Amino acid sequence: MNSSSSRKGGIGRHLAATAFSLLGAAALVAPLAPAAHAADVTTIKVLNWEPGGAEYWKQLVAAFEKANPDVKVELETVPFDRYPEVQGPYIATKSGPDVMENNAGLELYDRRSAYAELPADVLEAGKELITYSGGCLNFDTSKSCYGLPFGYQGNVMYYNKKVLAEAGLDPANPPKTWDEMDAACAKIKAIGKTCLALGLSGIFPAYWDFPEVARNYLTEDDMRAMLTGDMPWTDPKMINILKGLASITQKGWANASAPSITMLPDGADLFQSGNAAFAGTIISDAVNWAAFDKALGAENVGAMRWPTLVADAPLAGSFSGIESSVFGVSSWSDKKDAAFRFVKFMAGPENAELLTKVAGGISLYKNVDPSALPKSPALSQILEIIKKPTLHAGVILSGQEADALARGWQEVTLGQLSIEDWTARMQKALEQSPSKRKK
Amino acid sequence: MAAAQQLDQARPRARPQTERRMKRRELWLALAFIVPGIALAVLFKLVPLIRGFHLSLLETQGFEEPSFAGLENYRTMLDDPVFIGSFRNAAVAFATLPIWVLLPLVLAVLIFQRSPGWKFFRATFFLPYMIAPIVVGIMFRQILAPDGPLNALLRAVGLAPLAIAWLNGPNSALLSLTAVALWSFFGLGVLTYLSGLATISEDIIEAARLDGAGFWSLLLRIVMPLLKPVIGYWTVLCTSGILIWMFPLIYALTKGGPGNATTLPEYLVFTTTFQFMNRGLGAAIGMALFVFVAIVSAFVVRRMYAEGKAS
Numbered sequence: 001m002n003s004s005s006s007r008k009g010g011i012g013r014h015l016a017a018t019a020f021s022l023l024g025a026a027a028l029v030a031p032l033a034p035a036a037h038a039a040d041v042t043t044i045k046v047l048n049w050e051p052g053g054a055e056y057w058k059q060l061v062a063a064f065e066k067a068n069p070d071v072k073v074e075l076e077t078v079p080f081d082r083y084p085e086v087q088g089p090y091i092a093t094k095s096g097p098d099v100m101e102n103n104a105g106l107e108l109y110d111r112r113s114a115y116a117e118l119p120a121d122v123l124e125a126g127k128e129l130i131t132y133s134g135g136c137l138n139f140d141t142s143k144s145c146y147g148l149p150f151g152y153q154g155n156v157m158y159y160n161k162k163v164l165a166e167a168g169l170d171p172a173n174p175p176k177t178w179d180e181m182d183a184a185c186a187k188i189k190a191i192g193k194t195c196l197a198l199g200l201s202g203i204f205p206a207y208w209d210f211p212e213v214a215r216n217y218l219t220e221d222d223m224r225a226m227l228t229g230d231m232p233w234t235d236p237k238m239i240n241i242l243k244g245l246a247s248i249t250q251k252g253w254a255n256a257s258a259p260s261i262t263m264l265p266d267g268a269d270l271f272q273s274g275n276a277a278f279a280g281t282i283i284s285d286a287v288n289w290a291a292f293d294k295a296l297g298a299e300n301v302g303a304m305r306w307p308t309l310v311a312d313a314p315l316a317g318s319f320s321g322i323e324s325s326v327f328g329v330s331s332w333s334d335k336k337d338a339a340f341r342f343v344k345f346m347a348g349p350e351n352a353e354l355l356t357k358v359a360g361g362i363s364l365y366k367n368v369d370p371s372a373l374p375k376s377p378a379l380s381q382i383l384e385i386i387k388k389p390t391l392h393a394g395v396i397l398s399g400q401e402a403d404a405l406a407r408g409w410q411e412v413t414l415g416q417l418s419i420e421d422w423t424a425r426m427q428k429a430l431e432q433s434p435s436k437r438k439k
Numbered sequence: 440m441a442a443a444q445q446l447d448q449a450r451p452r453a454r455p456q457t458e459r460r461m462k463r464r465e466l467w468l469a470l471a472f473i474v475p476g477i478a479l480a481v482l483f484k485l486v487p488l489i490r491g492f493h494l495s496l497l498e499t500q501g502f503e504e505p506s507f508a509g510l511e512n513y514r515t516m517l518d519d520p521v522f523i524g525s526f527r528n529a530a531v532a533f534a535t536l537p538i539w540v541l542l543p544l545v546l547a548v549l550i551f552q553r554s555p556g557w558k559f560f561r562a563t564f565f566l567p568y569m570i571a572p573i574v575v576g577i578m579f580r581q582i583l584a585p586d587g588p589l590n591a592l593l594r595a596v597g598l599a600p601l602a603i604a605w606l607n608g609p610n611s612a613l614l615s616l617t618a619v620a621l622w623s624f625f626g627l628g629v630l631t632y633l634s635g636l637a638t639i640s641e642d643i644i645e646a647a648r649l650d651g652a653g654f655w656s657l658l659l660r661i662v663m664p665l666l667k668p669v670i671g672y673w674t675v676l677c678t679s680g681i682l683i684w685m686f687p688l689i690y691a692l693t694k695g696g697p698g699n700a701t702t703l704p705e706y707l708v709f710t711t712t713f714q715f716m717n718r719g720l721g722a723a724i725g726m727a728l729f730v731f732v733a734i735v736s737a738f739v740v741r742r743m744y745a746e747g748k749a750s
Contacts, residue, residue, distance in 0.1 A: 411697060
């Protein structure tokens, strides 16, 4: 009896123990099953300013995640003109995104300690590009490289053919020299429109305007000297560049609000609204031919080189080109493998096609099918202009120089600063630039 | 009898023991209340301040390894005309403090005495405070543009000479920035003053009215003396508002320009630290700003304390 009851009790305990074990196991396994799946997926955070627009990035991320199902991309998108202020704290605290975007050239070099050097397999992907030197130290691919580009970037001047015609100008022959531009501006102002849409706040004057005047006075060697801090702002060539910039606003070509607005979005808005005849912006990513075609109608948009100040200058007829922004992996990232895969994908053929089709960008990938390019008169003009490239003088300015350039130009425009004082400020900014100052 | 005697003898010994126990308990209770506050203050105020000061003694240009620089950052800071200019701008902005203090007070009294439309204005005045400063900045960049709605309105009502490029002139830009900040902030002042006014007995107001007090007389002789602590409190808030809370507006409205006309010290700390990556110099400017705000605030708080004690 006792033994029987004890056996029953034993069986009951055994059953109970089995049931609890099963329940316990189920309770443990249930949350673990998706957790195990989640653990297989690596989420990388990508800091960017959304070059090419929201739709392009949506498709880019979808394409990458499809090709890399074990990686999920989380975007942190910041407006271009506020990017340094957001990225700065991340770098200062050595924390944050796994992948970061930066302009090629000095901006990237200045921040190189925040980037991991590209490994050999990622560099291989770079060799499929027309160029990737802007992601490498001193534009030299034999030195350390920190990021890969994906598109070609540079400056052109867009014009509104409708406004030119309204002002009695020939849209097929836009101004080619500074004097012709001055004459055209007089006619455009006479019909109550702004000649050149301009915004002098932020970093745009350094990147979009400075190189176009600089090409009239500098050689490529001069630009390399600028990069290493060996070209003082007191050099007559540099002073001439400042004088050239000052003349744009002093001649009254620009909108009155220029000293207090940014080129993106305010200046570009002015051009897109049809109230300005010209705007100096870029070929890819944003405020490009695709955006202006959409706003003004492709038949009304033209693209040209900036008018020349010194017609026989060696680089006067060249295109200030640069790999567009580069993407690199942050030195503190603990997901480097997944992050490098994203960088590689950015430089690859699939993204090249997306960039062209969705964003209207100009890819650096060597084998893009030309028939994939959209039909646009401005784009056709751009494809001709970029055939004669030179270095981009804007991306070799330091943060200090870019800031002093914009603020000085604002004050010169308002008659509050002389060219001499502007020059002195630029020289001081050069001396305070970490990568350029002489110790 | 003997037991009673023993109890009597014991009593004087027991009282100090109980008192000591109570005192100890009170001490522990007091410590329990004070220590978390002190710990938080040390952790989140004193430690960052000391770290900030330490950083200001380092040379941290770019991404190089920091090295001890002594007072070099302070020397650089004092030699920099932009730094001097930023404090001059702060002083100009601070000079508008009386408007920041009096305008909401006048409006609060008008609402308090049930002027026509008071309910509408009570809600409307507070509305700008609910808009994020960065949005306010973007909004006013459009409104204050040379061809913007403000100038269009001025021209339409025959005040064309007043339709200037508000954000282009060094003085007009700084005053525009301050005015936009005031527009954004004054609603909170109205609300603060209304809370203070609610504590004033209506009998006092009624008695003053019966004695023939007009609006200004009521404001200057009755309301202001009775609201001195609230005015003091609001003054401290405005002082910090002007000196250290303008950043989002500067960022969205002017970026410190034209030139450095609207660069206030807090904006300079930010650009120096994060745009130029010079954290040591940025910290030095931050320390200078801290001292400046501390001196100004100490003066205002001291006045407030003296007024409170007197009342």
